[in-house]
Amino acid sequence: MTEEFSLSTPAGTGFADITAQVRQSLHRALEAYAAAGGDPEQAEGVCRVFCPHTTGAITINENADPDVLHDLAIGLARAFPDRSEFRHAEGNSAAHLKSSCIGASETVLIRGGRLVLGTWQGIYFCEFDGPRRRTFLVQTELRRSLP
Amino acid sequence: MTEEFSLSTPAGTGFADITAQVRQSLHRALEAYAAAGGDPEQAEGVCRVFCPHTTGAITINENADPDVLHDLAIGLARAFPDRSEFRHAEGNSAAHLKSSCIGASETVLIRGGRLVLGTWQGIYFCEFDGPRRRTFLVQTELRRSLP
Amino acid sequence: MTEEFSLSTPAGTGFADITAQVRQSLHRALEAYAAAGGDPEQAEGVCRVFCPHTTGAITINENADPDVLHDLAIGLARAFPDRSEFRHAEGNSAAHLKSSCIGASETVLIRGGRLVLGTWQGIYFCEFDGPRRRTFLVQTELRRSLP
Numbered sequence: 001m002t003e004e005f006s007l008s009t010p011a012g013t014g015f016a017d018i019t020a021q022v023r024q025s026l027h028r029a030l031e032a033y034a035a036a037g038g039d040p041e042q043a044e045g046v047c048r049v050f051c052p053h054t055t056g057a058i059t060i061n062e063n064a065d066p067d068v069l070h071d072l073a074i075g076l077a078r079a080f081p082d083r084s085e086f087r088h089a090e091g092n093s094a095a096h097l098k099s100s101c102i103g104a105s106e107t108v109l110i111r112g113g114r115l116v117l118g119t120w121q122g123i124y125f126c127e128f129d130g131p132r133r134r135t136f137l138v139q140t141e142l143r144r145s146l147p
Numbered sequence: 148m149t150e151e152f153s154l155s156t157p158a159g160t161g162f163a164d165i166t167a168q169v170r171q172s173l174h175r176a177l178e179a180y181a182a183a184g185g186d187p188e189q190a191e192g193v194c195r196v197f198c199p200h201t202t203g204a205i206t207i208n209e210n211a212d213p214d215v216l217h218d219l220a221i222g223l224a225r226a227f228p229d230r231s232e233f234r235h236a237e238g239n240s241a242a243h244l245k246s247s248c249i250g251a252s253e254t255v256l257i258r259g260g261r262l263v264l265g266t267w268q269g270i271y272f273c274e275f276d277g278p279r280r281r282t283f284l285v286q287t288e289l290r291r292s293l294p
Numbered sequence: 295m296t297e298e299f300s301l302s303t304p305a306g307t308g309f310a311d312i313t314a315q316v317r318q319s320l321h322r323a324l325e326a327y328a329a330a331g332g333d334p335e336q337a338e339g340v341c342r343v344f345c346p347h348t349t350g351a352i353t354i355n356e357n358a359d360p361d362v363l364h365d366l367a368i369g370l371a372r373a374f375p376d377r378s379e380f381r382h383a384e385g386n387s388a389a390h391l392k393s394s395c396i397g398a399s400e401t402v403l404i405r406g407g408r409l410v411l412g413t414w415q416g417i418y419f420c421e422f423d424g425p426r427r428r429t430f431l432v433q434t435e436l437r438r439s440l441p
């Protein structure tokens with residue numbers, strides 16, 4: 001099952017916590033799995049979260065202290081600043097660079113019908129060239145776990 | 148189904164658009180899926196693209212303006228330059244570093260028998276220590292999508 | 295099949311080769327696959343390796359010369375140093391940054407019942423804020439390869 005979500009992003013760089021949307025999508029997939037005769041508590045698999053934009057990305061990082069997100073934005077801006085040698089006329093090459101370094105997708109494991117995330121992990125949509133209207137996809141795949 | 152492709156890369160850093168090869172591989176997988184009784188238009192799944200080289204990588208980024216690729220090469224060279232403290236005798240540690248930051252693989256979703264890529268997204272084989280003869284793998288997995 | 299492993303990490307940054315644990319996990323999954331009537335030599339699929347910690351990561355890089363790992367640590371420390379603008383009170387924002395740049399997981403392909411890794415590729419658990427007791431997960435998925 002693949003679902004699409006949309007969001008509005010702030011100016012410049014921002015991180016939107018999308019963990020709740022991924023859990024919603026998993027919940028609907030588990031309902032379909034149960035309707036087809038599967039046992040959700042034995043379901044194993046993955047949620048794949050994909051960003052279809054070349055100046056956005058998906059990452060997993062700390063969900064407790066928002067200062068971590070502030071510091072991620074600063075650290076990426078310093079490592080990948082705009083540079084005078086850049087040629088791309090749109091002027092957002094630094095955002096494209098951050099997108100490739102963070103990556104377009106994350107794969108989150110499912111075990112016993114639940115997302116396997118560490119205590120401090122949240123899933124984030126990363127905006128590097130906002131503000132924009134954006135979308136992301138969540139594909140959930142479930143099957144019976146082997147003994 | 149897993150297929151292997153090969154390519155020749157330029158000196159230093161370069162990005163080869165391999166989206167067409169990934170689509171070819173998906174096309175062959177869809178033919179096998181249909182031959183086994185599946186409906187390609189209901190097929191959901193993934194193409195996994197993997198680079199088996201430690202100074203190469205796979206990324207997804209802009210497919211329209213080649214200046215973006217030029218700027219990616221420059222931005223990575225500036226963020227991860229050669230350093231006097233490096234010890235690796237082969238002298239290509241900066242390439243290994245870029246390889247780990249960009250990552251060895253990408254997972255691209257399939258929905259309705261088609262790759263789910265944004266308008267501006269292409270799939271790239273990244274060379275960070277060329278020229279070399281390189282290979283990459285595409286593994287396609289298809290199944291019937293749940294309602 | 296999903297298995298959990300644990301390890302102790304050194305102070306600061308370190309890379310632990312976990313390729314052997316991933317192979318062990320694949321081996322057990324192949325046994326279960328064979329017990330269920332599958333032919334391991336025709337098995338295709340993936341091992342997904344996931345790090346549930348926000349100052350750790352998983353990467354694939356050179357397994358031969360340990361100097362490459364030394365140089366990776368230095369190159370990441372230089373690209374993502376601690377910065378006076380950082381706000382996160384725990385003082386480990388640089389580690390969170392490295393975690394997002396390297397990424398929480400890797401997907402390794404399986405073909406003919408074997409991990410598809412290049413000659414020089416090993417799978418590494420990355421510690422960016424050690425010493426700590428850490429865990430990682432390996433989820434193996436196998437199926438009969440299409441002709």
